[in-house]
Structures are given as C-alpha cells and as structure tokens.
Amino acid sequence: MSNTLLIENLSVQYHNQQILHDVSINIPTGSIFGLLGDNGAGKTTLLKTILGLNKHFSGSMTYNNQPLSREQAKDFGALIESPAIYPNLTAQENLRIMALLYNLSEPSISATLHAVGLGDVSKKLKVKNFSLGMKQRLGIAMAIIHNPKFLILDEPTNGLDMAGVDDFKTIVHTLAASGMTIMITTHQITELATAFDAFAILQHGKITYASNSGGYSAEELTTIYRDYND
Template sequence: MNDWQIETINLTKVYKGHKVIDKVSMQVEVGSVYGLLGPNGAGKSTIMKMLAGLVRPTSGEVLYQGRPWNREDIPNIGALIESPAIYPNLTAHENLEVYRLMYNISDPQCIPNVLETVRLTDTENKVAKKFSMGMKQRLGLAIALLKSPKLLILDEPTNGLDPAGIEEFREMIRTFPQKGITVILSSHILSEVQQVATHIAILHHGQLQYEAPIVQGEDLERKFREIILSGGPQHV
C-alpha cells in the first residue's frame, strides 16, 4: 500500500458553469515537499482550498491517509492561503493567543515554540500593522503551525517578499519534513519551487499535466515551458 499523506481522485470544481479544476488525481507522499506549479489562473489556489476544507469539490474525492477526508482531519492540516488573517493591532504573541483559544489548544507553550520556528521571537510589543511583508507572512505561517499539523498547505507563500525573506522561507520549509510535516507548496515560478521540493506537479487549464519526484539532472524547465506554452483556452 502506498504511503500518501493526501490524494485526490478525479477532483473537479465548477464555478457558475465554468470548470476551474478538471478531474485532478494527485498523490502527495508522506514526508515530502510537493511543489504544485502552474501559471496564474491555473487553479492552484482552488485545489489548495479544497484540500484544506475551505471549498467543497463539485465532484471527485479527497483522501487523507487513505480514507475519505472529513472535518475531523482539520486539526491535522495547517494552511497559509492568500493573505494571512491577522489582527493588526495585536502583537505576534497576542495574535497567536487568539488562535490558540480558538483552536482549543491547552498548552500555551505552543506559542513560543512556533514563534521560534518562524523567527519572530524578538518582536516583543510590536503590533502586527507595523510588520514588514515578510514578518506578516511568517506570522501567518506561525498560525498555520500552531496546531502541530501533519500536513502544511502553502499557497504562493513568498509572493511580495524580498530576496532575504524568500531565502528565510526556503530554509524553514526544508526543515518541516524532519519534524514530521508534509508540505504542499504552490508557485508559478519553477526555479523557486525546485530549490525546496522533493516532488513536482504541473497544473495547467485546470488539469494535472505532470506529476513526479524530482530527478537529479532532469530538464524540468523545458517540460514546464512546453506544457505552459502548449496553447488552449486559459481558465480564469
């Protein structure tokens, strides 16, 4: 039996008669960093929202550890999708305390633990509205990690970051599998994902065009370019 953290079978999503995701079957191995690639509008965010339980599929199935996904799996899944939901007038610690109570997490030590993981321990009394873009993204990541998830879903997490912020995120992502966290990471930039991912998938026109482990020396850039430039109507 294959050891999948999460997988989809013919996953489909239709919005107002428009098929955004078209029969996508993907398999994410336990302990992997799974890079989901595709141009803007390919459907990456929609898939990630369905995996996180934020959007219902029109048809198809999501399996979590080999069984149908259900609401009881939510505590095992952390997600940073779009802009992090933070309270601008609260500090990083105060933001995390709100989420700790919301998630009904009894151990208050989880807050300093995740602050250390995302390197926000020195923010002290600084409120979130004064954070840089990189600090806000790290706080969003801390919120996603608060539940000690087994699966972490990151949708374009380095958007808007400077080179130093991007490298910080790369370094953090590389450590997660060692902590028992499987990562799904989306981007429209192959070179960005290739530096941290163990597996690559390419989504285009709402369909999964390619999925495989990264092989040393393989020309993924050529494959990515061929798929993206293959023509056909774009999904919005």
C-alpha cells in the first residue's frame, strides 16, 4: 500500500521548549490512521504543522510523493477541537455558509449531510438543540463538504457516549471505503481501537511505537499503549 503522507524527522520548538522530537510516521493511502497519546503529548501541534498553521519546524513532510505545500491544501479537510458552528442556524444553513467558500451547489450540501446522518434534521432543528454527537457529525460534514482526499480529526469522540462513538466509527469507515485517508488523534484507546488500520503512539513529543497494521482488539491496543506510554 502506498503512503499518502510521509513525515520524517519532524521537530517543533516553541520558546526554547521542544514540543516534537524527530517525529517520523507514514500514513497509508485509504487508511484510518490513529495518532494515540495523552493530552499534552504534542498531537495537536503535529496536526497544525501538517495543515500549515505552524511554520517553525525542521524535518520533511511529503504528500503523494511531493513536498507538502499550500497548493495541496484543497486535498485536506480538518476538524481541530470543537467545530465552529452557528447555534441559531440549522445544520443545512451552517453547511451552506461553508459551501460558499468552495462555490459548491445545494446538492453537495444535501449529500454531505446525508453522509454524516443529518439528512433528516438538517432543515428543521437549530444546532443549539443538537446533542454533542450531532454537533460532531456536523463538524465532520463541514470538514468534508469539499470532498477532501485527506481528513484530519482531532479528538473527535471527546464527550461522546458509546452510541455516539459507534455512529462516528460508522461514518469514518464509510468515508475510508470511498477512498478518503483519515487521520484521527485520540487518548481514548478503548473506544476507537478497532477503527484503526494503522497507528502510532506519541508521548512527550516522540513516537514511541508505530504499526502499519490494524485488527487489534481494545485489550491488545490498550496493552501496547500502556507498555509504550512512559
């Protein structure tokens, strides 16, 4: 399997504090890749560097065998932390605002909302009345409205109950089956263990373990995480 994103020896330093130390990972095309680590491990810093929001780094990032650049930004979609939504608008109205940025038509909005399971409520219910899981699904819809090839999701299951986590896994598996490559950061190992095709563990800014295979049970992945989380 080819690699969509290859990161080699990436280091980031802020105000004389080393945040990332020689991070190297490769993310297979069409995979669901898990970046596992505790809060403060450096996960969000890595994502922001990939997305071009952090310019102060050393090392290299290659996307589809080319140096990662601003010209490739259209290939990426991202949900970093909480989705930026308008609570007094419906899901459809929120997504329509996002669609304007990409000059997309109404059918694209409808198709995206149905893809995340919000088709039935998109025109009726204001977002302020959504459950947390529904808000997360809307955030994913906003990240994929332009049909990106690479989707980044930062701690997307925080605060979700098990039903919400199951809904989330169904959505990302459907997106991956369509050919999208997905990178998920999380510290919730048990809930998402079975979702990953490949993963790496990031602790104190360093990769302590990486695997380009999935199929681990929650118990197996939790054991690996515990053994390489020190």
